[in-house]
Amino acid sequence: MGNRKGGVGKTTTAVTLAALAAEHGGRVLLVDADETESATELATRAGDMLSVDLVTEHRVGYLTSLDQISGYGIVIVDLPGARKSGELSALLQNPRTRRPVIHGLILPTEPAGLDLRVTVRTIQEEVIPARVPYRALLTKVNPHPGAVERARQLQGELRGMGIEVMDALVRRLVAHSEAAGLGMPITRYGGQGKHDAARRAESEYRAVAQEAFGGMLKLPGWKGDQ
Numbered sequence: 001m002g003n004r005k006g007g008v009g010k011t012t013t014a015v016t017l018a019a020l021a022a023e024h025g026g027r028v029l030l031v032d033a034d035e036t037e038s039a040t041e042l043a044t045r046a047g048d049m050l051s052v053d054l055v056t057e058h059r060v061g062y063l064t065s066l067d068q069i070s071g072y073g074i075v076i077v078d079l080p081g082a083r084k085s086g087e088l089s090a091l092l093q094n095p096r097t098r099r100p101v102i103h104g105l106i107l108p109t110e111p112a113g114l115d116l117r118v119t120v121r122t123i124q125e126e127v128i129p130a131r132v133p134y135r136a137l138l139t140k141v142n143p144h145p146g147a148v149e150r151a152r153q154l155q156g157e158l159r160g161m162g163i164e165v166m167d168a169l170v171r172r173l174v175a176h177s178e179a180a181g182l183g184m185p186i187t188r189y190g191g192q193g194k195h196d197a198a199r200r201a202e203s204e205y206r207a208v209a210q211e212a213f214g215g216m217l218k219l220p221g222w223k224g225d226q
């Protein structure tokens, strides 16, 4: 999970996809490579509700050794949003081998001008040259139907520019921030009249998981792996 932009939903997406991957089966490693340690905080508070292993480590030497790790079906790295962070560059191209460390990159981005320009530039200047499979993901989309419609148009415009964008999008829903506030993955949130809203919020990320693990990574057992 990476983008050279802060507050766009990287950590939310990382933790939620980790929860969905664990639920699907297989061991999951979540690597918190952001010094602010927000994924660590979320995962620690979630405790048994999130059955993934957690490593808090941002040193490039560790991150570039992740392609050697064994015993996990999926490794998810939550990157910092800083413009100049070296972590994303190193994962796109290991400085020693000059090859990518990661098998795929999801770039969460809000559908607003400045965020999008950063995302498009990162994809064109760094991700495509590194030949790493990737998907941009529109997040925190205003849930008003007109705004969702505009986000759909934006997906089409980005595709017209040759950018890979997920069909799934994630709306800005209070269920996401409430779950985070309570330290729960959205998959476990939903008591006290919040059940339906939580399941709607979760279902958007279930679609993201299919496109990420099936469509982009072609992992067996996920839709789109053929």
Ligand SMILES: Nc1ncnc2c1ncn2[C@@H]1O[C@H](COP(=O)(O)OP(=O)(O)OP(=O)(O)O)[C@@H](O)[C@H]1O
Pocket: 005, 006, 007, 008, 009, 010, 011, 012, 013, 034, 038, 079, 080, 081, 082, 139, 140, 141, 170, 171, 172, 173, 174, 176, 177, 180
């Ligand atoms: N779809 C959503 N709906 C509502 N709130 C959201 C959604 N996604 C994220 N948020 C909230 O927005 C804030 C930023 O999200 P998050 O921490 O996931 O972004 P980030 O890209 O990891 O930020 P940073 O760059 O600081 O690491 C958090 O308070 C989170 O709970």
Ligand SMILES: [Mg+2]
Pocket: 010, 011, 012, 034, 038, 039, 078, 079, 080
């Ligand atoms: Mg974060």
